Structures are given as C-alpha cells and as structure tokens.
Amino acid sequence: MTPICLVGIGKIAVDQHVPAIDGSADWTLAATVSRAGSVDGVPAYSDFDQMLAERPDIPVISLCLPPVPRYEYAAKAIAAGRHVMLEKPPGATLAEVQALETMAQTAGVSLFATWHSRMARGVAAAKSFLADKTVTAGKITWKEDVRRWHPGQDWVFDPGGMGVFDPGINALSILTEVLPAPVHLQSATLSFPENRQTPIAADLRFSGGISGAFDWRQEGPQTWDITLQAGDDLVELQEGGNRCMINGQEATLSELDEYPALYARMAGLIKNSSSDVDLSPMIHVADAMTLGQRNIVAAFAF
C-alpha cells in the first residue's frame, strides 16, 4: 500500500477522501496536514513544510484545500518530488494549473487534476453511447442549496471561490467528458448577491444548442441533471451523473463510486508515470466570468 498525505481536513476530506483511502487496497493514510482538523489514529501536522521534511516515506499528496491556497501547496509538493492530486476545481486560475503541469513534467512526478463528477457511475455509459453520435441539443439543470453543501464556507463567495460554479463545474466536467465534440460558450447571465464577490446563480448558452441553469438557492429536493439529445436518441444523466437513462432504459453503471474511482485512477497514473490535467471545465467557467452579463440580486448570508 502506498502512503498518502491528505492536506486540508475539511468537509470533503472527511466526507469522501478518508473513506475512499480507507476502503482501498492501494493506499494507506500516513499523515494529515490541517490547521484545525485531524483523523483519528493518523499522524497530524499543522505545518506542510515540516511534514514534507519529516516524511520522505510519503510519495503522494492529496490536496483537499479550497482552490485559492492550493497552488502554493502543490508547487511545494512537486518541488519535494511528490506526486500530487488536486481537488476540483484544480486551481484559482488556469495559468497556475498550467504552471503546475509543467513543474510536474520537469520533476517527473504525476499530477492529477481530479473531476469527481466524471467518475459518477452513469458517466462512462453516456460517453460510450454518444461517442459516434452528433449531439443536437442539451440542458444542464444544476440546482442545490449552498447552505447544505458549504455550511459557513465564506471562501466560496470570495474571489477565486467561483460561487455557484464550485458545484456547477461538476456539471461542466461531465459535459466535457461525454460530448463527442467540444462546444464553446456563447452567452451567460450571472447573478451576484449584492454583498458577495462571486455568482450565486448563472444561466449559460453554448454552441450546439446546449444550455445550463445553475442555482445555489434551491432548498428541498436538489437537482443535478443533464439531458442530451442526439437526433432521436435521448441520454438523461441524473443524480449528478450517478444514474443514466438511454432512450428511457437504465444504462449499466460503473463499478466504483466517485472517490474510490479517483484514487484508483491516481494509483494507475503513478504506475504509468503519467499525469491527467484537463482544464476544459474550468475554461467554460473562465469564459462565463469573461462574457457574462452581471445581475445584482439579494444579499446572501449563511
């Protein structure tokens, strides 16, 4: 089993990363780095430099921090010769992730910019079905309650936090994975709370008849759906991609859940001395921020 260090013991580390590592035969959680969090029975560091210096036995670092502080940690880890996994979105800017990719290549380590939603269990079936088709229309509906999924996390509304695109980029990661040909953004409307720096809702229109409605104010049932029409064929991805209907029939699902699949992929990348850094979902978000019309809406408080 390969020793791994988790950095940033917040919501996603506790909810997903720790159980995925614990449940894998590939990995052993050998250390954590966090200012406040820890995992029972695992050596806990509060200083990243100290962990890197004292634990040469740990070759892999998984960064679960929010996107803004992540670059500095990733750069240090690569400089120390460690393989690196990045939570999504992989950074605060496109250029910093490209810089990390170059650093990793030079250092001869693996860099994995993860997109957990691409590993949702219905995504591979949708991709395979659409591979030889022409998508003629599509709709993303991604509506959830920010208070439920990011309780008290003000960073999502700070510059670099991406607002509603923090979850919305999950939909875009699926879209860019399953479409047989790329699309580009043509227009966007972004709704910014009057007291915040990032949007709480967005409507996007892409080439190829594809649109997206993203909203972080949805209470009650949560909606993470993508429907894609290819002529007479209909692909419906539901539950964040974990259910796939093809022409009304349930498709066969992938075996592993999202985070176990990410860690299995990381093990494969290291074995093959390769990296996986696809920025296409983040390019759509950057384009929305560049092209989007700005609406001011009611102030938001957690």
Ligand code: NAP
């Ligand atoms: P979070 O609960 O706020 O946790 C972030 C962790 O990083 C905490 O341990 C935190 O502080 C540490 N941290 C925060 N700001 C930092 C800074 N400036 N410098 C150093 N450490 C800092 O956030 P999260 O929900 O886990 O999200 C983290 C990443 O996972 C995001 O990119 C998010 O998009 C992604 N993600 C989240 C979810 C979700 O449902 N929440 C789902 C999938 C992916 P301490 O060091 O004080 O512990």
